[in-house]
Amino acid sequence: MKSYEVNFDGLVGPTHNYGGLSYGNVASQSNSQQSSNPKEAALQGLAKMKALMEMGFQQGVLAPQERPDVAALRRLGFAGSDAQVIERAAKDAMPLLVASCSASSMWVANAATVSPSADTRDGRVHFTAANLNCKYHRSIEHPTTSRVLGAMFADQKHFAHHAALPAVAQFGDEGAANHTRFCRDYGQAGVEFFVFGRSAFDTRYPAPQKYPARQTLEASQAVARLHGLSDDGVVYAQQNPSVIDQGVFHNDVIAVGNGEVLFYHEDAFLETDKMLAELQARLGKCGGNFQSICVPRAQVTVEDAVRSYLFNSQLLSRADGSMLLIVPEECRGNERVWQYLQSLTSSGGLIREVKVFDLKQSMQNGGGPACLRLRVALNQTELAAVNPGVIMTAPLYGTLTQWVDKHYRDRLSENDLADPQLLLECRTALDELTQILKLGAVYPFQIN
Template identity: 60%
Template sequence: MSASSGTAAQDTTQEVNFDGLVGTTHNYAGLAQGNIASSRHEGLISNPREAALQGLAKMKALHDAGYAQGVLPPQQRPDIEALRRLGFVGNAERVLTQAAHEAPQILRAVCSASSMWTANAATITPSTDAADGRVHFTPANLQSSYHRSLEPETTGRILQAIFANEHYFAHHQALPTTPVFSDEGAANHTRLCGRYGAPGMHLYAYGRRAFGGGPAPQRYPARQTLEASQAVARQHGVDNGQLVFAQQHPEAIDAGVFHNDVIAVGNGPVLLYHERAFLDEEGTIDALRDKLATVSGEPLIPVRVPEEAVSLEDAVSTYLFNSQLLSNPDGNMTLVVPGECQENESVWHALHSLLLDGPNPIGEVVVRDVKQSMRNGGGPACLRLRVVLNEAERDALSGRVLLDDALYEELVAWVNRHYRDRLALEDLGDPLLLRESLTALDELTGIMRLGALYPFQRG
């Protein structure tokens, strides 16, 4: 099985990638401001079945390669209760029909399948780095957009159902839903370390300061505040000596880098980043180098991609940096990239000349097709939530959430039974789609042995 780089054979700690299952209402509504791919593909007909199967195929490929792979269920969509809070009345079908007629934009929001991008679900601190020795979870409030702000309550319920043992796991409420504490989760958080089971250091990237001003993007909103990142670190009891807070470059955000994981990815002691990722590149790398050496004794391995090799535009269109960087037992690393990287000549050249042929542990590039997700602005790294767990913590997981061959086959069959292969925006108001979705989710919680997760199951 894949484990951390390092030589401590007795350390059974692993990074488990929990991928989100794509929901039945996967569509292209263009809801995410600043997400260029989402806007560009607004109105296209989606294929929810293909999207879910692409996600599952990526999970299965990583499982088969020896990496620890988990699964997270989607949200209940359409969110009928959200419509009722906005004044729509009657039974579920009447509420849905009324919203489709009177407020189609709101209907699109409450049908969003954006929970598939579980990198935004929460921020996680492993037990090694938390003051109380437990794994800590804070669901992201996602207050920057209405469609994603509907997620945190159910996300928290899902995480508490899976990571239920209070001896090992600690859960916090999402931060206050206000622009001051705008929090987009692990997409703006990177843990660097030597071994997964040894202390690490935490890089929190933010787009703006809520207090005190400073540089800010002009075209698109900055979705993460410094104050939110600091609050999560405090909640989790992370020592100040293990923290670096770095501001994203405002020009990168204005180019479509709405989360830091669109411009940088790290794992173990390696940080792969674009030269425009951080406002103060030199200061950020120096701070990471100093703190990682102090905390773990491990030298930082920065892998810098200059703009002359990959432009910001190409970085955003191909999601080169929204790739999964995976540690292998031999100390080398595998980079899982979306197919769009292979289709772009300059990006494909940079992958080989700067990464595979460069002085770093990245020894393999694997291409995966996640086009249904990419059209909405989510690459391989968006689709997974990274949770570092030791053997006892993995044994304490509830439900059937760690992927194996049997679970994979059941989930593929479940998708093929319940998912449509064509979904247009006008189909979102179809009462039959609502019934199909609830039937699918009810069956899914049985397959995954997670109990009554969803509002319609809870009476």
């Protein structure tokens, strides 16, 4: 039976803004308080989805969240009508209003960790929504994320959904941004690669000194248990604390993998040789041939990687066996990175082509091509069981671009977040979107 890696891209929400909320994310902080363009952001993301679909890749879409999150503000003591809650938050605690308006759910690499049926004990595809408890503005996402994923992957015969891990520091879970799967074929058993920044209980593991390590070893281990993964099918590795302190807040900022290939920076991990040997041995038991591409620090520095998001790219396997790398425009703007990519593709190695996409609106807020997609490996039967409304087609692309043009603003500043009309615009848009994507009632305003 044929199997696929389906990329479900996050649709950028109507409140896309540059709040500078993510400490440790260089781009997020450096562009704080600038005016954003939600319409352009959403259209840039949709253009990438359409392009990958037209290249022959299976492509889906994942809906954004309701923002501002008035219910979250009510839990923090703001009372009255929805408009009054927003007005009082703007007057008394503007940072909380900004956090409640974050459109960071667009980066669905953080939505969940996904294990394909070929790896799990019960033969179903498993999803665990990420608690994202390191940042308040992201910690409020997982209830809606769970409902949206449940509406997309509803057939319990094929799909299993787990609640987010306990929302405490010891189980900080950032989802698929720290998870990669290696396999010979998407439908065959593979090796799931969990990368953590620190251990909550074991002091033998070093921790970064400047920026927080968001993913814990204990969270990764818990997800592996929930998904019913075998010990032989899992490898754990620690991120290099020094690169976290240079702005590598997730592993997908310094490494990306797909199929049998890991593309990574020389400084990405601790005990790299041991990790590579373990991946090679375990994938070999699955019939695979693990291969790695190391980018030397002498050619591309960690700073270059963070500024360009070279590794926050999509590494895609094509039908002819070659690999395609999807990178943001910022890679072309960095001389060292672009020179490296030209030499990489001209060498006749594993990665044969690089395609560049303009994702400036997302990049300025700290997320590149890899942040915008959640990878789900599905066989033909499972793909047929996915809610068809979320699978990208040419007609759906046309409908969604019209929807964005109708509902999104082309400029948004911090002061605009205090406008109660923005909440009404968002709810109107999302109510229509759930009908377009056939999701049913998934948002609080539709349920309460």
